Amino acid sequence: MSTQMLTVEKLCASYGAAQILYDIGLEVGRGEVVALMGRNGAGKTTTMKAVMGLMTQSTGSIVFDGHDVSGRQPYEIARLGLGFVPEDRRIFSDLTVLENLDIGRQPPRKFSDGVAAPVWTEQKLLALFPNLGEMPHRPGGRMSGGEQQMLTIARTLMGNPLLILLDEPSEGVAPVIVEMIANTIVELKKAGVSILLSEQNVHFAELVSDRAYVLEKGQLRWNGTMAELADNIDIQRAYLTV
Amino acid sequence: MNLNAFVFQAVNGLSSASGLFLVAVGLSLIFGVTRIVNIAHGSLYMLGTYIAYSVATKLGGALGFWGGIVLTAILVGILGAIIEVLLLRRIYRAPELFQLLATFALVLVFNDAALWIWGPEDLLGPRAPGLTGSIELLGRRLPTYDIFLIVVGPAVLLLLHMALSKTRFGRLMRAATQDREMVGALGVNQAMLFTGVFALGAMLAGLGGALQIAREPATLTTDLNVIGDAFVVVVVGGMGSITGAYVAAVLIAEVKALCIALGIVDFGLFTVNFSKMTLVAEFLVMAIVLITRPYGLLGREQGAVRSVAEPEEPLRPATTATKIGGLIVLFVLIAMPLIAQGSPYTLVLGIDVLIAILFAASLHFIMGPGGMHSFGHAAYFGLGAYGAALLVKWFAAPMGVALAAAPLVALMGALLFGWFAVRLSGVYLAMLTLAFAQIVWAAVFQWETLTGGSNGVLGVWPSAPFESRPAFYYLTLALAALGVFLIRRFLFAPFGYAMRAGRDSPLRAEAIGLDVKRIHWLAFAIAGCICGVAGGLFAFAKGSISPETIAVSRSIDGLVMVLLGGLQTLSGPIVGASVFAVLQDSVMRSTEYWRALLGGVILLLVLAFPAGIVGGLAKLFARRKAAS
Numbered sequence: 001m002s003t004q005m006l007t008v009e010k011l012c013a014s015y016g017a018a019q020i021l022y023d024i025g026l027e028v029g030r031g032e033v034v035a036l037m038g039r040n041g042a043g044k045t046t047t048m049k050a051v052m053g054l055m056t057q058s059t060g061s062i063v064f065d066g067h068d069v070s071g072r073q074p075y076e077i078a079r080l081g082l083g084f085v086p087e088d089r090r091i092f093s094d095l096t097v098l099e100n101l102d103i104g105r106q107p108p109r110k111f112s113d114g115v116a117a118p119v120w121t122e123q124k125l126l127a128l129f130p131n132l133g134e135m136p137h138r139p140g141g142r143m144s145g146g147e148q149q150m151l152t153i154a155r156t157l158m159g160n161p162l163l164i165l166l167d168e169p170s171e172g173v174a175p176v177i178v179e180m181i182a183n184t185i186v187e188l189k190k191a192g193v194s195i196l197l198s199e200q201n202v203h204f205a206e207l208v209s210d211r212a213y214v215l216e217k218g219q220l221r222w223n224g225t226m227a228e229l230a231d232n233i234d235i236q237r238a239y240l241t242v
Numbered sequence: 243m244n245l246n247a248f249v250f251q252a253v254n255g256l257s258s259a260s261g262l263f264l265v266a267v268g269l270s271l272i273f274g275v276t277r278i279v280n281i282a283h284g285s286l287y288m289l290g291t292y293i294a295y296s297v298a299t300k301l302g303g304a305l306g307f308w309g310g311i312v313l314t315a316i317l318v319g320i321l322g323a324i325i326e327v328l329l330l331r332r333i334y335r336a337p338e339l340f341q342l343l344a345t346f347a348l349v350l351v352f353n354d355a356a357l358w359i360w361g362p363e364d365l366l367g368p369r370a371p372g373l374t375g376s377i378e379l380l381g382r383r384l385p386t387y388d389i390f391l392i393v394v395g396p397a398v399l400l401l402l403h404m405a406l407s408k409t410r411f412g413r414l415m416r417a418a419t420q421d422r423e424m425v426g427a428l429g430v431n432q433a434m435l436f437t438g439v440f441a442l443g444a445m446l447a448g449l450g451g452a453l454q455i456a457r458e459p460a461t462l463t464t465d466l467n468v469i470g471d472a473f474v475v476v477v478v479g480g481m482g483s484i485t486g487a488y489v490a491a492v493l494i495a496e497v498k499a500l501c502i503a504l505g506i507v508d509f510g511l512f513t514v515n516f517s518k519m520t521l522v523a524e525f526l527v528m529a530i531v532l533i534t535r536p537y538g539l540l541g542r543e544q545g546a547v548r549s550v551a552e553p554e555e556p557l558r559p560a561t562t563a564t565k566i567g568g569l570i571v572l573f574v575l576i577a578m579p580l581i582a583q584g585s586p587y588t589l590v591l592g593i594d595v596l597i598a599i600l601f602a603a604s605l606h607f608i609m610g611p612g613g614m615h616s617f618g619h620a621a622y623f624g625l626g627a628y629g630a631a632l633l634v635k636w637f638a639a640p641m642g643v644a645l646a647a648a649p650l651v652a653l654m655g656a657l658l659f660g661w662f663a664v665r666l667s668g669v670y671l672a673m674l675t676l677a678f679a680q681i682v683w684a685a686v687f688q689w690e691t692l693t694g695g696s697n698g699v700l701g702v703w704p705s706a707p708f709e710s711r712p713a714f715y716y717l718t719l720a721l722a723a724l725g726v727f728l729i730r731r732f733l734f735a736p737f738g739y740a741m742r743a744g745r746d747s748p749l750r751a752e753a754i755g756l757d758v759k760r761i762h763w764l765a766f767a768i769a770g771c772i773c774g775v776a777g778g779l780f781a782f783a784k785g786s787i788s789p790e791t792i793a794v795s796r797s798i799d800g801l802v803m804v805l806l807g808g809l810q811t812l813s814g815p816i817v818g819a820s821v822f823a824v825l826q827d828s829v830m831r832s833t834e835y836w837r838a839l840l841g842g843v844i845l846l847l848v849l850a851f852p853a854g855i856v857g858g859l860a861k862l863f864a865r866r867k868a869a870s
Contacts, residue, residue, distance in 0.1 A: 075430055086427075092420050095413065106429050
């Protein structure tokens with residue numbers, strides 16, 4: 001990869017006395033889709049939260065698009081162009097689809113080399129996710145899980161991110177939606193947006209990812225290309241399959 | 243009593259509802275976004291009345307009055323923003339309820355500031371230029387200004403609705419009310435949002451206060467009266483719901499108006515003066531609403547707040563050092579009458595401190611390990627005190643009997659109120675306990691034939707062999723030490739573990755077979771019972787008691803003691819109560835502006851020790867240890 005978008009080194013994080021992450025290091029290049037794999041409780045979500053500045057107790061170095069963001073507030077990190085799509089969606093259930101999108105709105109931005117990042121508008125996103133286009137005024141609380149998943153991705157895209165942390169997007173949604181999400185990831189990648197994707201499902205990760213990191217018990221166990229991981233039954237058996 | 247009078251009072255109630263709505267809606271918005279229960283909101287309202295009075299009288303005329311109202315709203319709004327930036331922003335990461343302590347300190351400071359600037363006299367503002375007349379309604383005269391106020395409430399409600407749905411700031415506020423962390427992760431600076439919402443809420447309170455000057459004089463007691471009413475309205479309407487706040491404001495105002503309209507009613511056997519029942523009625527409405535609709539009329543269950551504070555350390559059994567330290571303190575306390583032979587006042591203060599310790603320790607028992615933030619612990623203190631004093635007054639009971647009865651009376655009260663209270667949690671539980679305490683207070687205040695009303699009960703002195711000061715001191719010390727020891731035993735017994743399990747994870751606790759509600763109910767009763775001992779001792783220590791014993795301020799004192807010491811340490815309430823009692827005593831005697839001084843000290847402590855005094859010291863030691 002020519003330019004690194006995200007470089008994480010020696011990332012540790014704890015909840016109270018319980019340490020969750022141990023010296024995690026990973027990199028995501030520009031326009032690259034990287035899968036963060038591991039079973040439930042391996043530390044995927046905590047890694048993403050720590051990168052986003054949402055863990056109060058974390059140490060280590062996080063460099064995003066040339067900026068050192070460790071210890072910065074989540075809103076400052078988001079304003080540099082790091083988008084976060086949480087696993088539990090966290091839709092504002094009292095707000096309508098359009099209002100949810102409005103909360104995510106940020107001005108258009110450029111990569112550090114001056115290339116413009118893709119700019120998203122409500123119209124573009126409602127066209128990208130036709131289901132949402134059918135219900136612009138519906139409150140977030142009265143949508144299906146899949147619709148909420150699309151809305152939460154669309155909401156993050158309203159911030160015109162350079163890199164998206166996508167936490168388990170395929171979890172608990174219908175196969176049709178999974179396919180739609182996979183297509184969206186491929187589209188974003190084409191537009192130069194990088195994605196760090198957390199996943200338990202090798203098949204889904206294989207569809208969209210270039211490389212993969214495998215986590216277990218808060219530690220990095222393996223990394224390599226997605227094709228290598230797909231072929232490596234031993235690693236899958238040791239750290240991924242249930 | 244005729245129908246016309248009812249209707250007239252009802253219309254009158256609508257104009258009171260507007261003022262109530264303005265102050266309550268600000269409180270509700272601030273709580274929704276920042277999760278801060280701003281006790282100083284009534285003070286902002288009070289400052290609104292004073293500032294508007296000054297502008298109206300200095301400038302005079304229509305410009306002074308109407309321009310003054312607008313100017314006041316803006317000034318109080320700016321004050322709100324300043325409070326948020328200078329004070330609250332520094333303590334958002336402190337444990338829950340700590341902000342409450344800070345805003346309470348502001349109440350003290352603002353009250354004395356108003357006393358200093360405007361003096362102790364009530365100040366009646368001018369009548370509203372252009373609206374000085376009145377119209378005839380059902381044979382009575384209704385001031386046109388009241389009609390104007392009736393319109394103001396719904397107008398502000400409408401404006402707020404539009405602002406919340408049509409502006410980006412409004413949408414951000416609604417989103418942050420639900421999940422402020424996510425709003426931050428989407429690139430929104432929460433600090434700006436919090437400052438904005440604080441300014442808006444303060445502005446509404448200032449506006450509400452300013453609008454009142456043509457109806458009621460500005461007085462120094464407004465702050466706590468208004469905050470009490472505003473809490474009731476917010477809780478009845480549902481936290482965070484602005485329409486709910488209006489509906490509740492109308493409901494409360496109408497119930498009060500109805501009580502006044504009923505006046506004295508003769509039921510044949512007995513007569514009831516309903517116009518004196520407004521307070522009881524208000525809190526009764528709140529209790530009924532909370533019991534039937536736990537989240538208020540239009541409220542919804544609040545999403546669990548994602549705490550930004552570090553998780554609490556679990557309680558640990560006392561180390562040898564702590565035990566030795568405790569014994570040394572106990573020995574010093576036992577030797578106190580010998581040490582302080584020269585100054586008899588030391589023992590008086592010592593008794594006060596010991597009673598405060600027992601009071602605070604019993605409150606801490608349910609607040610810290612129990613996770614139930616009671617805002618009405620004074621009820622059980624008062625029940626104990628009145629239980630003992632009334633036995634002496636009516637049956638000439640000896641002190642032993644009266645002191646034994648005190649915890650029993652408090653236990654009865656705690657069992658009854660606790661049964662309802664443990665069904666709620668968080669702010670709603672806090673408000674319900676406050677409502678119960680207010681009902682007890684109002685009952686004691688208004689049942690003159692039994693309790694002596696505002697005169698209280700006099701001549702409750704200790705009998706032999708405890709009539710001497712040192713002897714009574716030893717009795718107090720023995721009971722306080724016993725109470726504190728019992729609380730510790732409860733906490734480290736299986737019952738205490740079950741209680742803490744129920745606090746940390748009610749679902750998991752129930753899944754392993756614990757009846758969490760029952761355990762918390764029992765804990766509530768135990769705390770009330772021990773608090774009753776403190777109340778009984780208090781009655782005999784002072785020789786007389788008055789409804790003051792049960793007032794809101796005592797409940798708040800208890801909260802301050804517990805929070806000052808630190809919520810999650812067992813020695814916290816002891817240290818907090820001692821510091822607070824001594825501070826209050828010494829500050830009160832040294833200056834007329836003791837409230838401001840006390841508030842200032844609390845603010846400094848809050849900023850310096852966001853984990854409470856004991857918590858802060860413990861952290862300091864832990865850091866030293868880690869460093870060496």
